[in-house]
């Protein structure tokens with residue numbers, strides 16, 4: 343999978359992909375992540391990537407030309423219907439479709455290239471959305487100053503789902519949400535920490551009992567904090 347991130351803050355991403363699973367996936371060439379400074383495609387003297395909104399109002403709006411030029415250079419065309427196969431152009435925006443595990447799974451399955459456009463909170467010229475963008479994604483119902491943290495979240499969520507990205511010791515199938523439930527609680531050494539003891543059942547060696555306990559705890563936790571997951575209701 344090849345990711346291209348378009349941003350006005352490339353330094354934001356300096357080290358964020360250099361740890362853990364993503365670092366390993368890069369080294370194993372399971373993913374390639376390229377970060378591009380949008381200013382490179384801002385052709386005016388001051389490399390301006392934003393301007394005041396037509397019609398008036400607060401804040402600045404991202405200009406469309408640098409994004410069009412970037413997409414043309416990266417994908418060979420700014421005509422969405424002519425993009426290379428298995429290519430997506432994702433705009434990170436609070437106006438997007440909420441990111442869920444199933445959405446990440448869809449991107450991981452059968453896509454080879456994802457271009458991520460980091461919008462700024464105040465907005466991006468609508469012609470980018472109309473002509474270039476295949477998917478608009480939000481990472482939740484709260485306000486971020488820009489799409490950069492959301493791009494990091496999306497790259498992480500997709501990368502861990504790619505074949506061979508996780509070592510054998512880990513499995514994406516066992517992750518929270520892949521079965522629609524939150525995870526059960528985990529414990530490790532010591533067995534007794536300041537009087538707080540590890541539940542007996544986990545020390546019993548009885549795997550049927552342990553599985554049953556874990557299932558119960560996962561259900562209990564999900565009922566407590568994320569009832570919506572059990573009701574199949576779409577909510578954050």
Ligand code: 6GU
Nearest residue numbers: 434435481482486488492
């Ligand atoms: Cl993708 N962008 C911004 N600016 N805010 C957000 C978001 C994205 N997702 C949730 N809030």
